[in-house]
Amino acid sequence: MPLPSQHSLLCILLFWTTIISIIQAVFIILFFTQGHKDLNSSITESTPLKHPRIHSTPSPPSKDKLHSCSVRMLSLKAVEGNSSLAWLKLNPNESLINVTKPTATLTITETGYYFLSLQVTLQESENPKLKRTVHLRTKEKVILEGWVNTNTYSTGLLGKVELLRTGEKLEVTISPPSSVNSSESVTHLDIIYLPLVP
Structure with missing residues (x-):
């Protein structure tokens, strides 16, 4: 039992807490109602409405838009190469x-984001002590660069997302030139295409 x-x-503490709670509730109500009034008045002052505002739920995207935003994939297999690898489409x-035929220069036909995944493996008969570099490049820049591991003769998986434009050309080069193991499981270029969203 509390003392007198x-x-x-x-x-006094209970009375003070009640007063503070009421003041906070009033400030919160005024803040939100005044904020909505200021927001509505600034919208109507800056952009007068010619038509009444109608709220509706957005319609689902059309099949054409869904089709244009679809992700596509492509796999390429190295068929030959020494300093530049020639590729052939698997799909x-x-x-x-x-x-159209095995070629070292790959021409981009659609602008968009490309996820590029590259792995190059050399023939085991190559000199393992010689340090080799593999590049996936356009004319302007190197997109991927990797070194061949002297134990596995492979670069391992190299990957990057890059914005590429229609007409750009890709090429995979090996320096110094080396014979490539053309088995699809160890030397391949895989591409996932994501279109630009307008």
């Missing part, structure tokens, strides 16, 4: 890159 002096202090119906 403690009882009066509890009453020839895909038109992301123009490759």
